[in-house]
Amino acid sequence: MTYRYAVERTDHSALASGHVLRSAPGFPGFPVRLADELFQRAAVHTGLPAVRLWDPCCGSGYLATVLGLLHRERIASVRATDVDPDAVELAGRNLRLLTAEGLAEREEELRRSARDFGRPSFVERAEDARGLARGLARAGGDLPHEAAVADVFSDPGPVAADLVVTDVPYGEMTAWAGEAPGEDPVGALLASLGRALPPGAVIVVTARTRRVPLPEGVRALERVRVGVRAAVLVRARDVA
Template sequence: MEYLYESAPRSYEDFASGRVLHNARGTTSFPVRLASELAQRCFHILEQKGAEGPYTLYDPCCGGAYLLTVIGLLHGRRLGRIIGSDIQPDVLQIAGKNLSLLRKEGLEQRAEQIKSLYEQYGKPSHRDALQSAARLKELIAESAVEEAACFQLDITDPKGALDRARGTHIVMTDLPYGDLVSWGGGSEDPVGRFFEQIHPTLDPARSVVAVISDKGQKLKHDRFRRLQHMKIGKRQAAIFEPLGE
């Protein structure tokens, strides 16, 4: 994969899971460089469509909201709403904590927690985390994010209510890997159901969908046009635009 926006090497250690951002057990962290690259590709496509920000970003398989939080920290000035959903209620507690870091108050509260740990144990890792928190605070100084929230939903369930996701400009998600059990729902075609469910929430003239998955999943749907496709190690990523009725 050729990086168009994150082409210059740099450190992403401030975003390490468990450092300032909270770690959700059983979930994997998403590569920060790839997250930023995909977000900026989506911004560019929307701008070409004439859709100006701030944008609404939605991840329907958010897990601990690591992906959403990283994008919010790096590109908050271009985002107005960040929302996530997941079928697993336990990870949503972590998701809420991570999304709170997109607000000044939430990040300051997290810094106080880390400071308390450093004063109690004096570990270099806590000192480094405090420094990271200070740098992240600078990142959100110009943020346009007014809402960052998450809710429980099975994106493969046709009865699921997606009212909170209507008006979304960017859907970005790292699809569950492996067999059907990984999705947690009962759909025989979870990827197809994912596309079906998100389509009504999108305006074809003002939205884009970025999907990341393992290479074993077929990323296509009749109601979406694929604009870009990339291979990244064992992963693949594709960017789509929804088609009108």
Template sequence: MIYEFEIEKEDYSDFASGRVLYNAPNTTAFPVRLGKEIMSRCLTQLRNDKNLILYDPCCGGAHLLTFIGFLYSENIAAIYGSDIDEQVLEYAQRNLNLLTEEGLLSRKEQLQRDYDLYYKESHLHALESVERLERLNQTAVKQLQCFLFNIAGVTHPPIQNVNVVFTDLPYGNIAYWKGSNDNQIQQMLTNIYQILDLNNSIVAIVCDKKQIVMHGGFEKIRAFNHGKRKITFLKPCT
């Protein structure tokens, strides 16, 4: 894959899982540069790229949603995440709360207490990261919510008018699907279709190369491989 937007490599250590963002057990962090590239490509597919509703139906610890929230806060009005793991959602909500002034201040105070107790260099670096994130966090996202939901089940999520669906699907040994039929991706897309703003929406799905992303309600706009991942962009048919 050739980067079209994130051409220059940057230092994204401020978004490292476990530094300022909380590290949810048995979850993986999403590469920030790749996430920015995908989000930038999503924005070019929209008629209007402001006041967007962003949703990740397989959010895990919401690492992806959180750094996207920091980097694209001027575009986003609401962020929603869902997952089937109730325990991991606790971390997801804590991460999304970092996008609020109160949540980031609370995290800063916690890191300062840790540094005062242990004088670890890692805590000092984390405090420096918080200060940089505070400068990024000038435009607050109005709505931040994580909820327990099986996106591969028989009902659609309790949200509406979603503009961007951006998700990294479960694959490998860490994460797994829990679906109502043999093709969880198709069922997921059936559910997603019902919550989209059909006049202004895009779906970006990251998955294993072997997974098939296809649904009659969507037109495939673009697909490309990046290492072991496949990224597919879909627009709903109207």
């Protein structure tokens, strides 16, 4: 079977971390074009017209928010969880940008900063927030979302998600936390997700590494490597 996907070579500067989306020290961003490509590859494997998206190691919520803004018409809901309450608080503020009200608030905040602190570059950011709002409206309007504190290594219970996309800690700016994942944190992550998700759900795990390891006997749907990052796509039932 041939899977078809296309990544538009458009200007994604409005989605840069810290531009309209909020950032903080210790919370890295993610390459937008790679996020776009991974989502399109994985969405084809789900076979669904719109997916329920979950990032279980969400950090600032940057990746989940970017995907929501890029693919509103193909996403039914967004769930972002992390074991760090500070991360979840920031993620909630970013996910609010998946609504017209949240983007309007962010636009006004940026215009106020431009006026109060004499920072003309913030006017451009405010205009980009307005542009994102127009795009969101055209693609279907406000996107249902939630951000919650949760440890993916403990029993997360059944999670109603069709697609997981997550960038795992790699030791430079981020590190694993929560219940000790042992010597194979990616394997432990996949096993936990496999138990929590519907069998047909698709999991995308990406990291700064040459190759994302899989447990013995697990076959990847696809593997992707771009620059310093590698990603693997697997089916939930194959890692349960």
